Each structure stands twice: as structure tokens, then as C-alpha cells.
Amino acid sequence: MDFTFTEDQLAFREAISRFLMTEAPPELLRDIWDTEEGRSPELRAKISEQGLTALSVPEAQGGLGMGDITWALLTQELGYYAIPDSLADTAFVATGLLSALPEGTRMREELLSRIAEGSVRIAVGHSVNPLVADVHLADVVLQEHQGEVHALCRDNIGFERNPSIDSSRRLSRISFEPSDATRLVGSEQGRAVWAQTLNRGALAVAGQSLGLAQRMLDLSVDYVTQRKQFGKPIGSFQAVKHKLADVASKIEFAKPVLYHAAHALAHGDAQANLNVSHAKLACCEAAWLAARNGIQVHGAMGYTWEVDLQMFMKRAWALDSAWGDRAFHNSRVAETLLADTAQIGPSFTFGALQND
Amino acid sequence: MKLTFTVEDEAFRAEIAQWLRTNLTGEFAALKFRGGPGDEHMFTAERQRWEKRLAAGGWTGIGWPLKHGGRGCSIEQQVIFHEEYARAGAPGRVGHIGEGLVGPTLIAFADPEQQAKYLPAILAGTDLWCQGYSEPGAGSDLANVKTRARRENADNTWRINGQKVWTSLAHESDWCFVLARTDSESVGHKGLGFFLVSMHQPGVTVRPIEQLTGTSEFNEVFFDDAVAADLIGEPGDGWKIAMALLGFERGVSTLGQQMQFQNELDEIVRIAKSNGAARDPLLRQRIAEAHIGLRLMRYNAMRMLSHTSTESGPEALVYKLHWSSWHRNLGALAMDVLGPEAEILESGPYNLTRLQSLFLFTRSDTIYGGTSQIQRNIIAERGLGMPKEAKGNLR
Ligand SMILES: Cc1cc2nc3c(=O)[nH]c(=O)nc-3n(C[C@H](O)[C@H](O)[C@H](O)COP(=O)(O)OP(=O)(O)OC[C@H]3O[C@@H](n4cnc5c(N)ncnc54)[C@H](O)[C@@H]3O)c2cc1C
Numbered sequence: 230m231d232f233t234f235t236e237d238q239l240a241f242r243e244a245i246s247r248f249l250m251t252e253a254p255p256e257l258l259r260d261i262w263d264t265e266e267g268r269s270p271e272l273r274a275k276i277s278e279q280g281l282t283a284l285s286v287p288e289a290q291g292g293l294g295m296g297d298i299t300w301a302l303l304t305q306e307l308g309y310y311a312i313p314d315s316l317a318d319t320a321f322v323a324t325g326l327l328s329a330l331p332e333g334t335r336m337r338e339e340l341l342s343r344i345a346e347g348s349v350r351i352a353v354g355h356s357v358n359p360l361v362a363d364v365h366l367a368d369v370v371l372q373e374h375q376g377e378v379h380a381l382c383r384d385n386i387g388f389e390r391n392p393s394i395d396s397s398r399r400l401s402r403i404s405f406e407p408s409d410a411t412r413l414v415g416s417e418q419g420r421a422v423w424a425q426t427l428n429r430g431a432l433a434v435a436g437q438s439l440g441l442a443q444r445m446l447d448l449s450v451d452y453v454t455q456r457k458q459f460g461k462p463i464g465s466f467q468a469v470k471h472k473l474a475d476v477a478s479k480i481e482f483a484k485p486v487l488y489h490a491a492h493a494l495a496h497g498d499a500q501a502n503l504n505v506s507h508a509k510l511a512c513c514e515a516a517w518l519a520a521r522n523g524i525q526v527h528g529a530m531g532y533t534w535e536v537d538l539q540m541f542m543k544r545a546w547a548l549d550s551a552w553g554d555r556a557f558h559n560s561r562v563a564e565t566l567l568a569d570t571a572q573i574g575p576s577f578t579f580g581a582l583q584n585d
Numbered sequence: 586m587k588l589t590f591t592v593e594d595e596a597f598r599a600e601i602a603q604w605l606r607t608n609l610t611g612e613f614a615a616l617k618f619r620g621g622p623g624d625e626h627m628f629t630a631e632r633q634r635w636e637k638r639l640a641a642g643g644w645t646g647i648g649w650p651l652k653h654g655g656r657g658c659s660i661e662q663q664v665i666f667h668e669e670y671a672r673a674g675a676p677g678r679v680g681h682i683g684e685g686l687v688g689p690t691l692i693a694f695a696d697p698e699q700q701a702k703y704l705p706a707i708l709a710g711t712d713l714w715c716q717g718y719s720e721p722g723a724g725s726d727l728a729n730v731k732t733r734a735r736r737e738n739a740d741n742t743w744r745i746n747g748q749k750v751w752t753s754l755a756h757e758s759d760w761c762f763v764l765a766r767t768d769s770e771s772v773g774h775k776g777l778g779f780f781l782v783s784m785h786q787p788g789v790t791v792r793p794i795e796q797l798t799g800t801s802e803f804n805e806v807f808f809d810d811a812v813a814a815d816l817i818g819e820p821g822d823g824w825k826i827a828m829a830l831l832g833f834e835r836g837v838s839t840l841g842q843q844m845q846f847q848n849e850l851d852e853i854v855r856i857a858k859s860n861g862a863a864r865d866p867l868l869r870q871r872i873a874e875a876h877i878g879l880r881l882m883r884y885n886a887m888r889m890l891s892h893t894s895t896e897s898g899p900e901a902l903v904y905k906l907h908w909s910s911w912h913r914n915l916g917a918l919a920m921d922v923l924g925p926e927a928e929i930l931e932s933g934p935y936n937l938t939r940l941q942s943l944f945l946f947t948r949s950d951t952i953y954g955g956t957s958q959i960q961r962n963i964i965a966e967r968g969l970g971m972p973k974e975a976k977g978n979l980r
Contacts, residue, residue, distance in 0.1 A: 359925050392933040394941055400929070458726040460977025467974075468958040521913075524948050528724050528956065529751045529803075532949045534795035543797070546920065546944075547928040554924045556865045 232485055234302065238295070241280075242302040248279050249310040255537045258311055258397065267399045268313060268366055276312075277347025282320040287328055290341035297325070297432065301491035304433050308440025311540055313397050315352070315363035317433040319344060323351040323371055325429045326378070329422045334413055336380050340369065357427060357553050360400035364388045373423050374407045376416030381405050395543040428494050428505040430552035435487050435505075435512035439480065441545045442512070442519035446476050448538055449523045452530070463526070472522040479515040486511045503565045506558035513555065516545035590661055597658075598665045604642055605673040613638070613676075620677030621845050622912075623946025624939070626802045629757050632679045636710030646684055646708045648837055653692055653700065654708050660890050663837045671844025678841075679757070683707040683714040687762060689833040694779075694826050695817050702815070703760075703781070717749040717763035717782070717806060718827065725959050727764070728773045728824065734765040734780060734813060743767075743813040745782060748805065751953070755791045755804040758784050763813070764827050767820035777823030780813040788812065798945045799935040832901075834954065839886055839904070843879065846912065849943060850875055853919050856940075862922040871918050878911040902968045906960040909950040916947030 234242075252275055261269045276282070284299060286292020300321050307317055324344055330337050343349035352367035364370060365388065370381040381403075388401040405411075414422070450473060453464030463469050490508035493501040520542040524531035531538050549555070565571060590598070609617065613635055620632050639645050648663045649655020658666070678684070688707050691700055706712035723729040732747025745765055755761065761782050768776030782789070788811030793801035818826055854872060857863040863872070885907065889900045919940040920927040931938045937945065951957040965971045 357925075360929065390933075392930040392935070393928045394930060394937070394945075395928065396935065398928070457722075457977070458724060458729070460726075463725075465977075466958070468961065521948075525951060525957070528952055529719070529949070532796055532952065534797055534799065539797040549920075550925040550927060555921065556862070556867065556924065559867060560865075 232488055238299050238302060241299065242306060245279060245281060245303060246306050249306060249312065253310050253312060255540060262396045266366060267397065274347060276316060282347045283345040284320060285324050286341050286345040290338055291345040297491045297495040301436055301487050304436025305440035308437030309444045311544055315350060318353050318362060319351045321433050322353050322426060322429050326371055326422060326426045329425055330414060336413060354403060355427060355430065358551060360391055361403050363399055364401040364403055365390060365399055372405060376420040376423060378413045378419045378422060379407050379411040380413050381411055385411055393547055395547040398547055427552065428501055431505050431509045432490055432494060434548045434552050435508045438512040438516035438545055438548055439483055439487060441541050442480050442515040445519035445523040445538060445541050446473060449473055449526050453526050469526050472526055476519045476522050479518050483511040483515045502561055506561040509553065509558045510555065513549050520545050594661050594665060597662050598669060601666055601669045605669060605675055608638055608642065609673055609675055616676035617674035623942035625677055626800050629679055632676050635676055636680045640708060640710040645710055646688060649688055653704055664840050667841035667844055670841060671848060679713055680710050682716060683712060686830050686833050687714050690826060690830045693829060699815050712759045713757055715752050715755045715758035715761045717752055717761040719751045720748060721750055725956055730764050730766060732763065732765040732808065733769055734767050734778050743780060743816055745780060745808040745811045745813050748807050750805050751803045752806045753803045755806050756793060760784060764823055774824040776821060778820045779817045779823045779826040781815040782811055782813050786811055798937060798942060837890060843883055843886065846879055849915060850879060853922055857922045862924065868922060875915055875918060882908050882911060899968050902964050905955060906957055909957065912950045913947045916944040920944050
């Protein structure tokens with residue numbers, strides 16, 4: 230059992246973090262979100278230059294061949310800097326989906342190469358999400374339909390935009406006519422791919438939520454150190470300290486859960502569903518608490534549009550029910566544990582980790 | 586102990602219910618269930634007309650004494666009024682600060698001349714009020730207000746200089762009650778005065794602050810040599826009066842608030858039943874807990890109101906903490922019951938659905954009117970007599 234990352238993985242994270250800190254500050258994001266499309270092609274191009282879109286594309290298609298485990302770090306950075314979710318949808322979720330299709334599947338290699346070079350935007354539509362993110366700009370929508378995988382181009386779909394409580398999210402309800410021409414694989418192969426994609430989507434959200442939690446915590450620690458009441462920094466009051474210490478605990482406890490789930494997904498573990506649902510729940514809970522306690526320690530300031538905290542809170546609230554809401558993931562955990570065939574007992578609960 | 590209503594009370598109930606049925610119609614029908622928490626900035630002009638309609642029907646200041654133009658209703662009748670008001674879905678009161686806070690304060694502390702000057706317009710629903718307490722440096726530490734009041738020697742008028750912040754509905758208000766320092770050398774609770782200031786004068790500037798809801802219900806208010814129309818009590822009485830006013834905040838009007846809470850919970854239950862969320866075991870339990878929490882709130886409030894003396898008991902100290910935490914959780918429950926649909930707006934660019942407004946607004950319940958941390962400090966220090974946390978340097 231080893232929860233450490235390789236030096237390459239850590240260096241990559243560090244580079245992306247530094248890049249996003251300078252290239253995607255909150256002021257810039259706010260400007261972008263005020264635009265009709267809500268996205269900046271320039272920022273997206275710069276991110277591709279950093280290699281982020283190529284990260285998990287197989288080397289045969291010009292990618293770096295890294296995978297779910299590295300993404301467990303990078304999704305946290307995307308959350309920390311509130312990068313719009315379409316990037317994770319294309320570079321992580323769609324890439325994983327396409328890679329899982331049998332080699333030679335129509336469009337597979339072409340799309341993967343284009344993802345690696347950063348020249349394509351892919352949206353992913355799954356029935357667990359009533360709406361699809363970033364359809365308005367997508368070149369291709371990979372859409373689930375009765376277990377089949379369909380690749381829809383702009384001509385094949387109709388969509389109606391639906392604004393979100395998080396202004397950065399650009400969601401649409403789509404309508405489409407599935408046909409032989411749009412089908413990449415049938416349901417026999419498709420079901421397994423979609424099951425894995427659902428897990429990957431949930432994991433992308435989990436990682437981002439954890440990054441959001443960390444950002445809200447950092448913003449709050451800064452604020453309570455500056456703000457004075459009763460002649461002291463409010464961070465010196467235990468009631469305030471404890472609120473933020475609780476958030477820190479939740480974050481630290483959620484991290485290994487996220488990493489374990491990424492590992493399970495990458496290795497096709499039989500317990501992947503359980504691990505991913507656990508990760509989604511733990512990370513979203515950390516983000517929830519970070520939002521709740523973050524706004525509380527900001528006082529009325531946290532309730533304003535102007536203070537950046539709201540951007541991160543709203544993202545966390547919106548992502549909370551993306552790729553399966555709490556009820557969905559809780560019941561997946563319960564179903565696994567309560568199934569007639571379920572293995573129970575310490576060797577199951579604790580042994581699985583050791584076998585990795 | 587007496588937990589039932591009399592025959593006279595029930596007649597009163599029939600009277601107000603009937604009045605609402607006939608009056609909450611026509612142009613006012615559209616106001617049903619509007620203007621509550623999170624929706625306070627909506628339909629303000631229409632709701633002000635509604636306030637005047639209420640006044641014409643004799644339904645403002647019903648708990649005020651007869652000699653001040655009120656209706657002198659018993660606690661039971663006030664409870665009934667609020668129940669029926671909420672049941673009918675009558676709109677959030679634009680005049681609640683005047684009726685619920687300013688009126689009782691002036692009745693307790695102002696001289697007869699001042700009472701005659703302000704109370705009738707509050708009852709008539711013509712003058713709206715806002716609360717000028719918080720400042721950039723004085724939130725939880727309200728006694729740190731820096732706004733100054735200076736007496737002009739020539740004509741004895743007080744002039745106000747300084748800045749208030751988070752002032753709810755200042756942009757709609759005719760008057761502001763302002764806590765300001767009459768003694769510029771003083772610190773803390775001493776040397777403060779309680780002033781009534783007209784918002785319609787050159788020395789007052791109101792600047793809206795955008796909230797995370799995308800709307801602006803609160804404001805910054807700048808006083809630049811603004812004239813105070815009246816000082817209530819004496820210079821130095823400000824803190825005592827300001828605190829007494831906050832005490833009225835826990836009065837009967839909280840019962841009306843509970844009825845709104847009930848309406849909100851009912852709506853959530855309705856949605857949970859129709860979208861299947863009610864089958865989820867965790868959500869079912871939270872709905873049950875919400876119901877229990879609301880009953881607790883109601884019993885506690887009734888007990889609080891049954892105190893005949895003005896001395897409030899321990900139940901008053903715990904009230905704000907309970908309702909604000911409960912309501913905050915209700916907002917989260919609403920989102921969870923909606924599931925993945927929760928984030929979808931009513932329409933662009935940023936029009937929230939009613940439940941989204943509820944959710945976002947309830948993020949502030951545990952902040953305004955004394956944060957939850959301050960409430961717990963009050964329970965511990967005032968209620969339990971525990972030692973105070975050391976203060977820093979106040980200068
Ligand atoms: C929606 C809304 C409407 C409002 N309307 C009005 C209005 O109409 N008029 C008006 O005057 N004001 C109004 N306010 C202001 C409100 O009263 C203040 O926000 C509140 O008193 C808290 O002050 P603050 O925001 O400065 O937070 P701060 O006092 O800076 O508090 C920040 C954090 O520090 C904590 N803290 C501070 N001191 C202590 C302590 N001693 N021990 C432990 N923890 C502590 C607080 O609990 C909080 O978590 C409104 C606020 C909101 C959000």
C-alpha cells in the first residue's frame with residue numbers, strides 16, 4: 230500500500246498549478262463568464278499548450294499516456310482555480326471513454342489525436358445528468374443512448390440552453406435522433422464503457438470539489454487573519470478557528486479516498502463503484518462544509534457578489550449533484566454492502582487496500 | 586397554562602380570514618407568497634400599496650396599545666393574525682421594520698411629541714424604515730461604531746457623519762434609525778445616541794451592494810453632514826435603546842416568520858412527493874427532522890410570548906440560533922430534494938427560482954442579526970454566566 234505519487238505526477242501538478250494561478254485569476258474568469266459563450270478560446274489554447282489535454286491520451290495518439298491517478302491531482306487544481314468543467318469533460322472523461330472503446334472504432338483515433346493537440350471540444354451526455362455541459366461549443370457530443378455510445382455532431386442535435394446557479398456552467402438540454410450513422414458501439418460493449426465513464430465523471434467532480442474546498446479554506450484563513458473585531462483578528466476566536474479546522478479535517482480525510490478510488494478505476498477493480506461513490510460523497514461533503522463555514526466566517530462580506538468566495542461556493546453547490554447526486558451515490562454504497570452476494574467482515578473492508 | 590383559543594379569538598380569526606379573502610384580490614392577487622425572505626426586493630411598490638390597504642383595514646400595528654393608534658390585540662390574537670396572514674399567502678411586509686421594531690421602541694423611549702410625529706405614518710403604511718447599525722468596522726462588534734453625531738450650537742440640531750453598511754432596503758426607505766457617537770472621545774457602549782434620520786436629504790447617499798443572489802437588497806449608506814430629525818432619549822442612551830430594539834425583533838413577528846417557514850416546508854414536501862425524492866430514506870428523515878425543528882421553534886416562541894413581564898427568560902436567548910440554523914438547513918434540503926435540477930435557473934441571465942432564492946438567502950440567516958457564534962457567546966455568557974473571552978485593544 231502506497232499513497233505517494235511519482236515525481237513526474239507531482240511536478241506536473243505543480244506546473245499546472247503555477248500556470249493557472251497566473252493565467253486564470255478570478256477577475257479574468259469573471260470577465261469570461263460575462264461573455265455570451267462563457268469560454269475563452271485563448272485560455273483553452275494555453276491550457277492545451279501545457280499538455281493538459283494530452284495527459285491521458287494514449288501515446289499512440291500523441292498523448293502522454295498518464296491516467297486516472299494523475300487526474301486525481303489535476304482535477305483538484307481545476308477546482309482550486311475554478312476552471313470551467315468542460316476541460317475535464319474533454320480531457321479526462323471523454324478521453325477515458327474513447328480510450329476504452331476497441332481500437333479501430335470509428336472516430337476513436339481521430340478524436341483522441343485531436344484531443345491531444347487541443348483542437349476539439351467534446352461534451353459528454355449521460356442519463357444521470359439531466360443536462361449536458363458545454364454543448365453550445367462542442368464539436369462532438371458523446372452521448373449515451375440505451376447503453377450505446379453515439380457521437381453527435383452539431384447537425385445531429387438540437388439544444389436548449391439552461392443557465393445554472395453557477396454562472397460559469399453552461400448547460401443545455403439536448404435532443405437528438407440516434408441512428409446507425411451516429412452509433413460508435415452498441416449496447417453490449419457500450420454498457421461497460423458507460424459504467425466506467427460514470428465513475429470517471431463522478432471522480433472528476435470529486436477531485437474538483439476537493440480543490441474547491443481547499444480554495445475556500447485558503448480564502449477563509451486569509452480573511453479571518455485580516456479582519457478584526459473586538460480589537461483582535463477574528464481568527465483568534467476559537468469559534469472561528471474551529472470552524473476552519475473542521476474543514477481542514479474533512480479535506481484531509483477525503484484525499485486518500487479520492488486517490489484510492491482513482492486507483493481502483495485505473496485498475497478496473499471490482500470495487501470501483503463503491504470506491505468512486507465513497508470518494509464523490511467524501512469530497513463533496515468537504516466542499517459543502519468549506520462553503521458553509523467559509524461564508525460563516527466571512528460574515529456579510531461572504532454574502533456579496535464582489536467577494537470571490539461566492540464563485541467557489543456556487544461551483545461546489547452545482548457540482549454536488551453532477552454525475553450522481555448524494556442520494557444516488559449513497560444508495561450505490563448501500564446496494565453494494567447489502568447485496569446478497571456482498572462480502573462482509575474485516576478482511577473485505579480492510580483487506581482490499583492491502584491487495585492493491 | 587392555557588393552550589387553546591377562546592370563542593372571541595375564533596371570531597377574530599374568522600374576521601381576518603374573511604378580510605384577507607376579499608382584499609388579497611385584483612391587483613394584489615399577484616403578490617401571494619411573494620416578498621418573503623430572499624424575495625424582499627420584489628414588488629416593493631405594489632407591496633407598499635398593499636401596506637396601505639392593510640392600514641385602511643386597521644390591520645397594521647395590531648399589537649400596539651390603543652392610545653398609540655394600535656388595535657391593542659392580545660398575544661393570542663396576534664398569533665392568529667400571523668397564522669391567517671401566512672395561510673392566505675399574503676406578501677412579505679415592507680413595513681415590518683417600522684411596525685415591529687421602530688414603533689415599539691418609540692413607544693418605550695420617545696417623548697409624546699416624537700411619538701405623534703412618527704407613529705401615525707408607520708401605522709398608515711406610508712413611511713418605510715431601515716436599520717443603520719452595522720459599519721465596516723462594526724459588525725459583530727457593534728459597539729465599535731465610528732459614525733459621529735455633532736450638535737450644532739446655533740440651532741441645536743444634530744448632524745451625522747460616517748458610513749453604515751449592509752443596510753437592508755435603505756434604497757426604499759424614508760427614514761433610518763442610526764446608532765452614532767455623541768461623545769467623540771468615547772469607546773464601546775458609552776457615548777452613543779439613537780437618531781432618526783430622513784433618507785430624503787442631500788447629506789445621505791445610498792449605494793447598493795450586489796449580493797450573491799445577483800440582487801441588491803442591502804446597501805452602503807453615507808452620511809455627510811446629514812441632519813438628524815430627532816435624538817431619542819438622551820445622548821449616551823444609544824446603546825440601551827439599540828439593544829431594546831433588537832429585543833423587539835424576537836417579538837410576535839417571529840410567529841409570522843414561522844408561518845412562512847411552514848409554507849416553504851410544505852412546498853418542499855410537495856416537490857419531494859412529485860419527483861420521487863420522498864422515497865429516498867435519507868431525505869425522508871430530513872423532512873421529518875425539519876418538521877420537528879419547526880414545531881420546536883413554534884412551542885419555544887409561544888412560551889417566550891407567554892412571559893408577562895418584559896424580562897425575557899432563557900428561551901429568548903436560544904431562539905435566533907435555533908431558527909437560523911433550522912432555516913439554513915431547510916434551504917439545503919430544498920436543493921437536495923430537487924437533486925440535479927437544483928442548479929437550473931428560472932431564466933437567464935440570473936433569475937433564480939423561488940427555492941434557489943430560499944437556498945441562497947438562508948446562507949445569510951446565521952450571519953445577520955447577530956451571527957451564530959455571537960448567539961452562542963450570549964447563551965454562554967449571559968445565560969450561563971461563563972467568563973468572557975478577552976477583548977483586544979479597542980482603540
Ligand atoms: C442579508 C443581510 C442583511 C443585513 N441587514 C442589516 C441592516 O439592515 N442593518 C444593519 O445594521 N446591519 C445589517 N446586516 C449586517 C449584520 O448585522 C452583520 O453582518 C453581522 O452583525 C455580522 O457582522 P459582520 O458581517 O461584520 O461579520 P464579522 O463581525 O466580521 O464576523 C465574521 C465572523 O467572525 C465571527 N466573530 C466575530 N466576533 C466573534 C467573537 N467575539 N467570537 C466568536 N466569533 C466571532 C462571526 O461569528 C463571523 O463568523 C445585514 C447582514 C446581512 C448578511
